[in-house]
Amino acid sequence: MRAAVVSEPAGKFEIVNLPIPTPANNEVLIKVEACGICHGDSVTVEGGFDGKCKLPRIPGHEIIGIIKEIGKNAKGSWKVGQRVGVGWHADHCGSCNECIHGEFGACKFAKVTGLDVDGGYAEYMISKTEALSEIPENLDPIISAPIMCAGRTTFGALIEGNAKPGDLVAISGFGGLGHLALKYAKEMGFVVAVISRGQAKKELAVKMGARYYIDSQTGDVSKELMKLGGAKLILATAPNAKILEKLTDGICRNGTIMIITYVGQPMNFVAGKLLHSNGIIRGWTGGVASDALKFSSSNLILPTVETFKLDEVQKAYDKMMSGEVKFRAVITF
Numbered sequence: 001m002r003a004a005v006v007s008e009p010a011g012k013f014e015i016v017n018l019p020i021p022t023p024a025n026n027e028v029l030i031k032v033e034a035c036g037i038c039h040g041d042s043v044t045v046e047g048g049f050d051g052k053c054k055l056p057r058i059p060g061h062e063i064i065g066i067i068k069e070i071g072k073n074a075k076g077s078w079k080v081g082q083r084v085g086v087g088w089h090a091d092h093c094g095s096c097n098e099c100i101h102g103e104f105g106a107c108k109f110a111k112v113t114g115l116d117v118d119g120g121y122a123e124y125m126i127s128k129t130e131a132l133s134e135i136p137e138n139l140d141p142i143i144s145a146p147i148m149c150a151g152r153t154t155f156g157a158l159i160e161g162n163a164k165p166g167d168l169v170a171i172s173g174f175g176g177l178g179h180l181a182l183k184y185a186k187e188m189g190f191v192v193a194v195i196s197r198g199q200a201k202k203e204l205a206v207k208m209g210a211r212y213y214i215d216s217q218t219g220d221v222s223k224e225l226m227k228l229g230g231a232k233l234i235l236a237t238a239p240n241a242k243i244l245e246k247l248t249d250g251i252c253r254n255g256t257i258m259i260i261t262y263v264g265q266p267m268n269f270v271a272g273k274l275l276h277s278n279g280i281i282r283g284w285t286g287g288v289a290s291d292a293l294k295f296s297s298s299n300l301i302l303p304t305v306e307t308f309k310l311d312e313v314q315k316a317y318d319k320m321m322s323g324e325v326k327f328r329a330v331i332t333f
Contacts, residue, residue: 001020001123001124003058003121003123003310004058004059004121004122004310004313005058006044006045006059007056008055009051009055010045010047012314013314013317015310015313021118021124023069023126024071025074026071026072026074026075026128026130027071027074027126027127027128028067028068028070028074028078028129028132029069029124030063030066030068030084030124030126031066031068031124031333032064032065032120032122032123032125033064033083033142033333034064034145034330034332034333035119035121035330036146036149036150036305036331037062037308037317037329037330038062038088038146038149038150038176038320039239039320039321040088040149040262041060041061041317044057044059044114045317048115053115054116057119058114058119058122058125059114059119059120059121060331061087061088061113061115061120061149062087062146062147063085063086063087063120063148064083064135064141064145064148065086065120065125066081066083066084067081067082068124074129076129078129082134084135085133085135085147086119086120086125086127086131086132086133086148087149087289088112088148088152113131120331123310133289133290133293135293138297138300139296139297143303143305144293144296144302144303145305145330146176146180146303146328147289147293147303148289150176150180150303150328151180151292151303152287152289153260153284153285153286154180154184154292155184155295155296156286156287156291157181157235157284157286157287158181158185158188158190158233159287160258160284160286161233161256161258162233162256163232164232165189165190166189166191167190167191168191168229168230168231168252169185169190169191169232169234169235170192170214170231170233170247170250171185171192171194171235172216172221172243172244172247173195173240173243174194174196174201174204175323175325176303176320176325177235177237177260177261178238179208179303179304180327180328181235182194182205182209183208183209183302184295186209186210187209187301191211192209192210192211192212193210193211193212193213193214194210194212194213194214195214195216195243197215197217202215212228216243220246222246222247222249222250223249223250224250225247225250226249230250230251230255231251231252232252232254232255233251233256233258234250234251234255236258239261239262239263239264241265241266241267244257244259244263245268248269248274248281249273251277251279253277255277256279256280256281256282257281258284259281259284260283303327304327305327305328305329305330306326306327306330307330307331307332308329308330309331309332310331310333312331
């Protein structure tokens with residue numbers, strides 16, 4: 001099989017030929033149809049959290065493919081020929097408190113697809129059955145691949161954020177995560193405001209369902225939100241601490257700012273201001289892929305994707321990291 005491999009921290013992708021793996025106990029062999037390129041893949045490319053990723057590694061955790069072989073003692077009713085998805089979380093037993101309470105990375109036995117075990121930047125991959133999600137028949141595998149991470153995260157955050165239909169939900173950042181969050185939020189009955197830099201994305205944001213568009217370059221974001229009554233929920237999808245600092249005054253009473261992307265810089269804000277709103281700032285990496293898939297299937301909500309062949313993986317990854325992809329990058333096979 002052909003695969004894209006990272007061999008050293010911050011190294012370039014190499015396209016290599018490897019033997020097709022054989023599934024062990026409770027594993028399946030998947031022929032990959034599509035794999036999204038997510039910002040989370042940069043953790044693998046950079047060598048893992050605290051440099052603990054064992055390289056070489058095949059990244060990729062937004063996978064949709066077909067089961068080709070099932071190992072012994074497989075759990076569940078999975079069948080050869082069935083289309084399945086695999087997301088960021090994989091190879092957890094799922095029964096102890098770390099998994100139950102969503103403490104990502106707390107389990108020393110857990111192995112994460114594309115980080116601790118090889119992922120979907122390859123023609124074939126291995127997965128534990130616990131990591132599999134059934135793909136609804138009406139979802140195109142290429143377009144829907146990002147639902148396995150971006151969809152799961154944004155849809156889960158909107159559920160967890162406790163906003164109600166009719167509430168103002170603001171989405172900070174209008175890229176790979178933000179555009180999908182907008183589509184979900186609109187369908188869930190929220191009044192949506194998109195916050196982005198400049199006017200270039202305004203027309204598209206409104207076309208996708210945003211009632212309001214706030215240019216973070218020209219105005220005070222928090223003041224603009226408060227003119228609208230304040231946001232019940234702000235989803236922070238842009239990995240920029242300076243933008244986050246501007247949002248703390250923009251939530252209504254008991255409002256929440258939910259950070260759903262990795263932000264590597266310190267965030268400076270006056271903590272006392274949260275007293276006025278009784279507000280909450282929290283992070284979120286959760287969500288259930290099957291829930292996002294079902295909602296997407298029922299309401300025909302799909303990511304907007306740009307496709308690449310495996311040979312173009314470096315180009316695709318670089319475009320994703322620079323924010324030039326419209327809106328999610330997907331490798332097709």
